[in-house]
Amino acid sequence: MKNTALLAGLLAAGLVLTACGTTSSNTTATGGTAFTPPSLPALGKLGPGEGQLSVLAWPGYAENGANDPKVNWVTPFEQESGCKVNVKPFGTSDEAISLMKTGQYDVVSASGDASLRLIASGDIEPVNTSLVPNYADVFGFLKNQSWNSVGGVAYGIPHGWGANLLTWRSDKVSPAPTSWSTLFDPNSKYKGKITAYDSPIYIADAALYLKAHQPDLGIKNPYALDSTQFKAAVDLLKKQRPLVSEYWSDYLKESQALTSGDAVLGTAWQVTVNVTKAGNVPVESTVPAEGATGWSDTWMVATKSQHKNCAYLWMNYIISPKVNAQVAEYFGEAPANAKACAQTTDAKHCDTYHAGDSAYAAKIAYWTTPISQCLDGRTDVKCEDYGAWTQAWTEIKG
Structure with a gap:
């Protein structure tokens, strides 16, 4: 057992990791270098549900009717599986990692800026995809990627994906922006009215622009x-x-800022656009000329979970065609299950979100945890790891 600089670099500043193994130059499906995670087994076979399940999820991913009685896919799962579900929403990937370390949660919907850290720390174990029948219908370009697998081993089940959009109030911003430069121009006439995502991973947005x-x-x-x-x-x-009036992590608060006019321009999720438009606020969004960062979220099983059978039942249920379609429409993203496209209320949903468009998906720079081994394949230099990103983000915000 020993610490390695690479694995430590995967963790947020202040966290400590002790892991088995050494660094590796295994190549992932996307061409980046990988590491050797702690040796952990996946569940061998599915048994009876344990009667309960604790779910850690992005808001909108595990709705139980509390926010809207018409939006409830947790209760049908409980009735079907016998697993009583407790849902804890989180606002940022860093928060999700901290909560997972308590050992109180069985499954988590992890974005790419969290997944590798969870794998490296041993908080997440590999998944046996053969125990998730609906995995067979997941779009191939979402499987075995650098944010949900290591060395060809799957560590989760893809859920949904989308882009971080350039968003603006169409009644206050003219002409309609087509480049991220509108957020970085030091002489912008929208100074003090710009909003940006509050996370170290936002550094990647600047890098994509550069x-x-x-x-x-x-x-x-x-x-x-x-x-x-x-x-x-x-x-x-x-x-x-x-230029920035506010850094957001709660999309509802960003929606409020766009509604009030405190912000008129910024980066946002599609769900923010949907919620704001539902309030009759004129907002528009686009993927600019430079492309966009984005997310591909993954359901992952906690190593310390005492309810792994319920966890697997949940993963198979949440990506089943009907439910995956419901979640994708509610949240505003592309579903992971190809068969979900036939189940959406809006027949054009999958076309709008480019669900099966691998070429479009390839244009998105999906959140991935920065590590010291450069993910672009370079071996002659070291790259700045997430700890450095976290420290720099504190300096950026001041």
Whole structure:
């Protein structure tokens, strides 16, 4: 048992990891370098449900009717499985990691900026995909990716995906923006009315912008930044800081800011756009010319879970065609299950969100935990890990 610099770098600042194994140069499906996680077994066979399940989820992923009586896919699961569900929503990936470390939760809907840290720390174990029949219908381009697998071993079940959109009040912003430059122009007429995502992973948005506008930096992957590339991204965000009125992590609060006019321009999730539009507020959104960062979320099983049979029943249920369609429409994302597209209320939902469009999906830079082994395949330099990103984010916000 020993610490490794690579695995430690996967953790948020202040967290400590002791793990078996050494670093590795295994290649993931997306071409990045991988690490050797703690050796943990996946569940061998499915047994009877244990009667209860504790779910840690992004808001909107495990609705039980409390927010809207018409939106409830937890109760049918309880009736079908006999597993009583307790849902705990979280607001950021860092919060999800902290909560998972308490050992109180059985499954988590992890985004790519959390999944590798959970795997490296041993808080998450591999999944036996053969015990999840609906996994067979998950779009192939979501499987065995760098944020949900290591060395060809699956650590979760894909749930849904989407882009981080450029969003604006169409009655207050003109002309309609087509580039992220509208968020980074130091002379922007929208100074003090711009909102941005509150997380160290937002550094990747700056890196993606620089990839297009400063090609001499040589950025290939916005999550694989050497010291020079990283400094450039951080400096850009420090220059952006005076333009930002608020950094958001709660999409409902961002929606309120757009509604009140305290913010008129920024980065947002599709669910933010949907909620705001539902309040008759004129907002529009786009994936700009430079592309966008985004998420591909994964249901993962806690190593310490005492309810793993219920956990597997939940994972198979939540990505079943009908339920995956319900969640995707409610949250505002592309479903993971190809058969879900025939179950959506809006017949055009999957077309709108490019659900089965692998070419479109390839344009999105999905959240992935930065590690010291450069995820773009470089071996002659070290990249800044998530600990450095976390420290820099504190400096950016001031």
